Amino acid sequence: MTTIETNRPGTPEELKTESGVLRYYERGDGPPLLLLHGSGPGVTGWRNFSGNFDVFAARHRTFILEFPGFGISDDFGGHPMMTAQQAVIEFLDGMDLESVAVVGNSMGGIVGAALAINQPQRVSKLVTIGGIGANLYSPGPGEGIKLLMEFTDNPSREKLTQWLHSMVYDPAMVTEQLIEDRWTQAIEPATLASARRMYSSAAFGQMAKAAAASTEPPLWTKLNQIKAPVLVTWGRDDRVSPLDMSIVPMRMLPRGELHVFPNCGHWVMIEQKAAFESAVLAFLGRED
Structure with missing residues (x-):
């Protein structure tokens, strides 16, 4: 059985930007590879990608970036999805990285896709893990998103556990240690406030109204621009x-x-770790 988060983080490195301090982890040499985490209670870049870090770092100069508003990097304020996109650009500029390959989990994949559309010269290759696209047959939002909203509106360990179970195929992966680690991070006041800007039922309602009134097409309609x-x-x-x-x-x-x-x-990089790493490394190493 695959386990989650057994590799405890060290001290992240820091990059000072105009918007605040971004924290990140770096290992390895070779072509640069940027790992972008998803969203949800208690999420961090380290928790999403620590199990894959050394495998990727054996062939790439690999970075795990901690997005603003999730309790590790400074909170830039505003909607976490927007500040994440801003943070990636400030990180690339601050690290003098002209172009990188990007692996993005869920929200991180959306951020990576937006970067590839808006600044195509910055993305050499892109790997997404769920998240991008649009519901065609299934109702939206999905079960996991609804459970996430319920937790964000009124946090409890029980609701957190229900949400974690929606993230995985194998329920044995949801250990007491995983629940405790996520709970501690998720209820930190600033982190919870940031989550509510994105995933509370009120925030979802506001986003739906804004989308209906906007003349800007959704991201999935622009995927042909990548x-x-x-x-x-x-x-x-x-x-x-x-x-x-x-x-x-x-x-x-x-x-x-x-x-x-x-x-x-939803956590492909964890539940199918070896197969995911093999597919990604083959893709990144292939001449196109």
């Missing part, structure tokens, strides 16, 4: 971003390909 090669990865049993969401990026990405992992929920 010129870089893209590997879209998905867990077949994802209850946060159901598999039918992958049809849109599979069809629209000019240089996209889709890899679906069986017996796997």
Whole structure:
């Protein structure tokens, strides 16, 4: 059975930017690779990618970036999705990285896709893990997002545990240590306030109204603008971003390909660790 978060973090490095301090981890040499984490209670970049860090660092100069508003980097204020996009650009500029390969989990994949659309010269290749696309057959938001909203509105350990179970295929992965680590981070006041700007039922309602009134098309309609090669990865049993969401990026990405992992929920990089790493490294190492 795959385990989660057994590798405890050291002290992250710091990058001072105009918006605040960004914290990150760096290992390895070679072509630069940036790992972008997802959202949700108690999430960090380290918790998403620590198990993959050394494997990727054996071939790449690998960075795990901690997004603002999740309790590790400074909170830039504003909507976490928007500040995450801002943070990536400030991080690349501050580290003098002209172009990187990006691996993004869920929200991190959306941030990576937005970067590839808006600043295509910065993204050499992109790997996404769930998240991008649009619900075609399944209702939206998905089960995991609804449980996330319930937790954010009124946090409890029981609701956190229910949400964690929606993230994985194998329920044995939701250990007491995982619950405790996530709970401690999730209820930290500033982190919870940031989460409520994104995932409270009130915030979701405001976003829905803003989307209906906006003339700006949603991100998925712009996927055909991404010129870089893209590997879209998905867990077949994802209850946060159901598999039918992958049809849109599979069809629209000019240089996209889709890899679906069986017996796997939303955390592909954890539940199908070895298979995911093998597919990603092959993709990153391939001449296109």
